Amino acid sequence: MKRQTPLSFMLIGLLSVLTVTLHALPSVNSDPAKSLNPDSSFHNNQQNSCTIPVMQPPAHQTYCHGTATQVVVFSSDVAQATYQWTNSNPSIGLPASGSGHLPSFVAQNPGSATIQATITIIPSIDSCQGSPVSFIISIKPAPDMDSLVNQVVCNGAAIDTIDFNGNFPGTIFTWTNNLPSIGLMPNGTGDIPAFHPINNTLQPVTATITVQPVLDGCLGPSGQMQITVNPMASLVQPLNRFLCNGDQTGTVHFIGTTGATSYTWTNSNTSIGLGSSGTGPVPGFIASNTGNQAVVAQITVTAMYQSCIGVSRTFQIAVDPTPELSIPGHVQVCNGSNTPSIDFSSTVANTSYTWINNTTSIGLAPNGTGNISPFTAINQTDFPITAIIRITGSANSCSSREEALTISVYPIPLVNPVPDQALCNDSLTDSIQFSGHQGFNGYTWQNDQPSIGLDAAGTGNIPAFAALNQGQSTIEANITVQAVNPGCAGPGQAFSIRVFPTPDLLQQTDTLICRGASISLQAAQASSYQWTPSQYLSCTDCPSPVSSATGTIRYKVEGISADGCAGSDTILVKVVQRFNVHVPASDTICAGSAFQLSASGAHAYAWSPAESLSDSTIANPVAAPTATTRYRVVGSDQYQCFTDTAYLSITVGTIPRVQLGPDQSHPTGTDIRLIPQLEQGPVVNWSWSPPEGLSCTDCAQPLLRVREDMEYVVSATNRWGCTGKDSIKINAFCTSAQVFIPTGFTPDNDGLNDVLMVRGSGIQVKSFRIFNRWGNLVFEKNNGLPNDARYGWDGKWKGVPVSPDVYVYVVEIICDNGVVSTLKGNTTLIR
Structure with missing residues (x-):
């Protein structure tokens, strides 16, 4: 397919199967069905189709x-x-x-x-x-679960809640129990609640707990734990034991029944000799009871199965005490006297007694039971006879140890005659040795006059002692002695000791006389006398000699009474001597002053004249005379024997009167002379203060340079040392008249008016500045002195002479009183 321009497509329809029809324009060497005309129209009737599947989404x-x-x-x-x-x-x-x-x-x-x-x-x-x-x-996620821990518990012991935990919040735990007889339900959800496990068998039982974690419908890995319940051990009831103190016991063995593996026991009373606790059988021990009542110990035995506490049984071990006998001490009686009832007692109630007598010649049977009744003691010899009685007690089948007492029967003794004694106070008596017969073994005696230095009663012989008589009459002590056997006294034998007093020679105490007088000394109660020393006495062997001593002396008198007893005493004769009163030298005081007088050497003093004295009867009164006075003092002793008189004079000097006049005010830098006005001179010493600004401080009229406000004090002292004072205030002020700056100067080096400087007095120059007519600073000096060319202007600026002209000065000064002032003016520089 060949495309020359962009193609556009139109969606004709969308069904379960989408059919698209394309019209193509054939080109050279191409399939007409695969070429498209740019005008989007097809010139071929060939048709292609494609089926597109459609599906619904699956459920989540x-x-x-x-x-x-x-x-x-x-x-x-x-x-x-x-x-x-x-x-x-x-x-x-x-x-x-x-x-x-x-x-x-x-x-x-x-x-x-x-x-x-x-x-x-x-x-x-x-x-x-x-x-x-x-x-x-x-x-x-699948939930998890923490590790499970097995438990071993005892029958009936509490099991706390068993918590199940994991890492995922919201997890639910379900569990099953394969042995519900242990007291836990067969299944449950959540934690296993606390419960008391049950095992009524003779052997341990074990329950398996299976736990399943569940989270949002998801099961996690399950786990298991075991709960083992041990049985409860039992014990046959032990028998009670009854013992006497000191008995050796045998071992107490325990018999268990169901499942017992060991035993523990506790003792409620360790005083029986058995420890407070133990394990296994109770060992043999020596029974102990040191009291007077039966002691019962509760022995509690607990059977154990492994660590599980079983049945407890209690039995008693009773220990009766050993009777402790209490018998009388040694019994002593005299021949022919009745003995006391001899009663026995014991620490244990209901004790019975048996006794045996080894000497029947004293009048007592050879044996008997119970207490010994009174009987008549017999001794036909010259020596004591002693019988031994052995006693045994018994209580609650427990016997005491054997005790013994003795009964001694003594014959009646006699004492031989004793000679009397007579002696002086503080003399040593003869020792008195008693003797007698008929089996005596000692003597007792009584004295009715303990004041002689012998106790009121005693035993045995009487040793020599210092006889005492602190009175003035003879003391006779009557002493009775008896020979004794224990509790048997024979007839008394009497004798006497007479003690004569020491003569009380002196009838007077220490005495005192004034020198030059005499005194009679008095002695008595003797038949002969001797006085020492013999000085100043009228006689030395008489009872009343006269002493004329000139100094203090102590006499001793010795005498012998009619009973031959010697005595002595002393007396002090104190002789009061004459004395001198001492006063200091005469002295001088200033008018209005006081002076402390002083005297010494006497006991009491009387001053005169008494006027102006603080106290005329003491040694150191204060005197304040207004005029020169001569004082007299009379001293006396405390015995009213002698007096002495002394004198001293007190001169009263006048006080100078000095006046400086009224306070004054002067400009700073002014020189003035301070001239005081004087009365009641002459003055021998001047003193001025403070010294600032003064030409002198020890002259009468110093010259003062005024600088600042100041108060001056002058002191004037006369020949009596009396000082007068006065003061004056000097007020300093500062005026512009104190500053002078010339209106012109000629810096031509002719030595006349060559430097422009600040002139004045009482000032300091803080700053001195010169400006030309355009306001330029051509000269400046700071912190200078007035009247000093070193701080003046020589008519130069930066070392070059300036042109003649009118210049402006600004001067800042500080007066001596600290006042700061600023002065401005014009000055003309002339060349």
Whole structure:
């Protein structure tokens, strides 16, 4: 076919079979049926036809992961049509393309969400293709499940809820139980609820639980777990045991019945000698009960099958105590006396007693039961007789250990006579050794006068002691001694100890006299006396010598009483001596001042005249005289023996009166002289302060250079050391009149008016600037001094003389009082 121009086609009609008729224009060497005229008209009546198949799209399909799909058979309105198909998602397990019908395949979706594939089919017959159609295959994931754990439990024990879990939310779990007799239903959905497993057999039983996960209709891999239920063990009831304290027990074995494999036991009371718990049989042990009541222990035995607790049985082990006897101590009686009732007791109630006596000569039977009643003790010898009684107790078939007591029977003892003693206070007595017979083994004695230094009662011999008599009359102590055997006292033997007092020689205490006086010393209660030392005494062997001592002295007197007892005492004679009153030298004070007087050497003081004194009766009064005064002080001692008098004078000086006049005001830089007016001189010392601006500080009239506000104080001191003061305020101010700048100058180097400078007093130049008529700065100096050409203008600008003209100056000054001022003006430079 040959085409020279573009062809246009017209759709005549669309039916199940589309027929198109073309008219072709033949060309040279060509098939007329295959040539087309550009005018779109055909000049050949040959006719060609093509049938296009049409198909309906298959229904969408949904499968679970791992399941086999069905074959999808395609069909169209043309029976001989063929089919080509494509798969948009080969991961579902189907190839990416193929021909013919869609084959069966195993659906694949290893993920957790549904995946889809679009299957597109194109029908054709011969070379004519129909329109493509599509349908969707959806593959849902298959749920998974966590691993299952087998359980081994005991009959009747609680099993908690068994949870099933997987990685896909929304998964439902169904399960089946092949052995409902364990107490779990045969099937269910969701988690297995908590339940109490059952096994009433003699052997373990095992149930198999099969679990199937389901998600959106898709089944995942199933799993299995086992629940094994062990049986409950049982035990034959053990027998109770009854023991005495100290018994050796045998091993207690247990007998199990159904399924028992081991035993555990607990003991409620370990005080019986058995541990608090154990496994297997109860071992033999030594029974213990240290109390006074029967002790019962509850032994609880539990049978075990593997780790499953079975039946528990309880039996008792009772341990009775050993009676602990309480018997009287050693019994001592005297010959012919009745013994006390000897009663026995025990820590255990209802104890019975038996006893045996090894010495019947004391008057007691050789044996008996129960307590021992009183009996008359017998001892016909000179020595004690002791019988041993052995006692045994029994309670609840448990015997006590044997106890023993002794009964001693003593003969009646006698004491030999004891000689009396007589001695002085603080003398050592003779030791007293008692003696006697008839089997005694000790002595007791009583003393009716313990003040002599001997206890009121005692035992045994009396050792030597220092006899005491603190009074003034003789003390006689009566002492009675008895020989004793334990509890047996013989007749008393009496003797006495007489103690004479030490004579109280002095009838007076320490005394005091003024020098030059005398005193009579008094002694008594002795038949002879001796005084020492002998100085200043009228006699040394009399009871009342007279002392005329000139200084303090201590005398000792010794005397012997009529009973031959010596005594001594001392007395201090204090002699008061004369003294001198001391005062300081006379002194000077200023009018209106006070002065503290002082005196020493005496006990008390009296000053006069008393006027102007703070206290005229003390050693150091404060004196404030208005005029020169002579003071007198009289000192005395505390014994009213002596006095002494002293004097001192206080001179009262006048205070200078100095006046500086009224306060003054002056310009800074002004020199003034400060001239004080004086009364009540003469002045021997001047003092000015502060020193700033003053020509001197120790002169009468200093010259002051005024710089700033200041208050000055002057002190004037006269020959008595009295000082007067006054002050004056100087106010400093600053005026423009203090500054002078010439209106013209001639810088021609003739030595006259060559430099333009700031002149004045009481000022400092902060800045000095010169401007020409066009406002240009031609000169500047800062921080200069007035009246100093070094800080002035020499008529040059940058080293070159300027032209004669009128110039403007600006000066900033600081007065001595700190005030800042600015001055402006004109000056003419003349050449």
